[in-house]
Amino acid sequence: MRKLIYPFVSLLIVSACQQKSGNEHNETDVKPSSISITNPVLPGDRPDPTVIQVGEEFYASTTSNEWAPLFPIYKSSDLQEWELVNYVFPDGAPEWAKNNFWAPELSYDEAQGKIYAYYTARDKSSNRLSVAVASSSSPTGLFEDHGPLVAQEFGSIDAYEVRDDSGKIYVLWKEDGNSKGLPTPIWAQEINEQRTRLMGKPVELFRNDQPWEKNLVEGVSVFKENGFFYATYSAGACCDKECNYQTGVARSKNLLGPWEKYGGNPILADNDDWHCAGHGTVLKNGADYFMLYHAYNEEGSVYVGREGVLEKLTWTEDQWPVFENEATYSREKGMIDFKDTFEDGLDPLWQWRVTQNIKFETGDNGLLLKASEENENMGSLLVQSTKSTNYDLESTINMDRSDAKGGVLLVGAANNGFGAPIAGIGIAASKNGLELFEMRDQKETILQQKRVVLKGKIAVRMEVAQGYLLSFAYKTENGTWESFDHVADASHLVPWGMGFRIGMFAKGAESRTVNFIQTRIANH
Known part of the structure; x- marks a missing residue:
């Protein structure tokens, strides 16, 4: 694929x-x-x-x-x-x-x-x-x-x-x-x-x-x-x-x-x-x-x-x-902003875990990312390194072409020790609505939920301040941005030997897919 x-x-x-x-x-x-x-x-x-x-x-x-x-x-x-x-x-x-x-x-x-x-x-x-x-x-x-x-x-x-x-x-x-x-x-x-x-x-x-x-x-x-x-x-x-x-x-x-x-x-x-x-x-x-x-x-x-x-x-x-x-x-932070619509292929800055056989397609319909339960139960990951401490990560998802849980997240590690397993905090969209989560040591903690019907194209956003304070919002088609109350502290997830990664994920059975239309990163 x-x-x-x-x-x-x-x-x-x-x-x-x-x-x-x-x-x-x-x-x-x-x-x-x-x-x-x-x-x-x-x-x-x-x-x-x-x-x-x-x-x-x-x-x-x-x-x-x-x-x-x-x-x-x-x-x-x-x-x-x-x-x-x-x-x-x-x-x-x-x-x-x-x-x-x-x-x-x-x-x-x-x-x-x-x-x-x-x-x-x-x-x-x-x-x-x-x-x-x-x-x-x-x-x-x-x-x-x-x-x-x-x-x-x-x-x-x-x-x-x-x-x-x-x-x-x-x-x-x-x-x-x-x-x-x-x-x-x-x-x-x-x-x-x-x-x-x-x-x-x-x-x-x-x-x-x-x-x-x-x-x-x-x-x-x-x-x-x-x-x-x-x-x-x-x-x-x-x-x-x-x-x-x-x-x-x-x-x-x-x-x-x-x-x-x-x-x-x-x-x-x-x-x-x-x-x-x-x-x-x-x-x-x-x-x-x-x-x-x-x-x-x-x-x-x-x-x-x-x-x-x-x-x-x-x-x-x-x-x-x-x-x-x-x-x-x-x-200047604005010199390193980023946007990908996936129409002409996958931008070379995207990365995935070396242990995963990542599966995806790109084209006029954007990115179709095959789901999995890999990567410490966070699913399939396409990420890239952060380049500043204050930035927004935003993705648009076509829910009509998605049958797995997907969204954006920050990826670090379970602790700052050498060889620690990866861990993350993010926002997930599915047919059941939206949820903020932390995945650590293969255990998921739900930080906040919103039970809403998601159809058509929606946008999810993660705002990062000081490198580790995470706020989240979403926007439905023809709607305005709605913010979550919870602010997540990711400082305990800093990995040994590398900075945080940020990007997209698709979690679920391997037969399922999340359709990302575009993803952008704006550094402040």
Whole structure:
């Protein structure tokens, strides 16, 4: 039943950067950089950003977590306006992997004319976090998965590819020892030119051994300048309400070490607008270096998730790259409003749980979403990330073509712990009327009901304030908006490692359908 047609979607992103991992730069060959940065450059929940340049075009990707399609690819000709043009895995997870789809790292092999996408996922058979890789002849083409490269006992995550001075390719990654209360070494191991097999033995570059690094180091990005390999890295807790993530830097004359950590670490910490900043890619534009990293904005915090922030690096007199920590939140909320009528296919921003075989059709009659009892009993979900703390989500439903319960909702998790099951709060329409509900731990709590006859086209609306206060209203055909009295507090549903998702649902037997005519999101 699925009908996937993805029109281009523009995301306004202002930056100008270029990845040159492991290569020396000749400053006479580049033009001075002139950039006006409007942050977040990647609004919404966009963790672990990576960027490469292929010819005159730039491509970026971010973490997907448990939401398919997996690993979006954005394209830009100027690093200021972006289009979502592809996914590494548009149809869902590779056969070997089950969840924790984190930290994509794009790499371009110009000699081969191929794109490599490293990523992290959890292996079904071993249950280990694994570093894997896929490849394609084009960033907008089909990717072939090559499967896991390394899966250590405690887990292997956050791959990064770099060439040493002799031209050998190495993959760097973090051993996830913090999951067992152990140190977290950063490893490097040679890989073959086809990126299908690691060779030789892994070499430890460095580990968390300084007080400010707390329980881990991870998210390495390496570049070459001033005769040194520089490695930015993150430390602390990244992804929950109590996050204390920060970024440091180390350097070495040789890729395999010995590595020296900067005495002034951390080089990137909280400022007035952003906190828990880290896990990014270092980029060069002209004579200047920038880092594209993720951070929580002070206004949206964990409710929006980790957004993509661009900031310029500066240099100390003794050749260490540092930040001025001056990134601000300057994006206008209206720039990221959204509307979908489903006539030309499903907008590529929509996501579904990677565990569900989502079924739907699109066309002149809008979206026909097949119902289910999946996703912790919330039904079939089509959602996308939030991009601000104050917004309206509104859907129009044709009740004459719907025989399942459907509406709009906010999706989070049962608690803020790692791996917690999803949960949600929303408004449902059915032949029996309307109800506000909370679904948590597969148990439904009815918050308020209205027994009304629903025919023809109706609209349901969820208004969100401060990121977590939810109000609801509905409008029947030829009617006016009628509000519910109940205001729901969703703050207890913030998930670990991602912001809230919002969107549509269809709940009931798989033979039933909800007909959505249009859905829009207005950010305030």
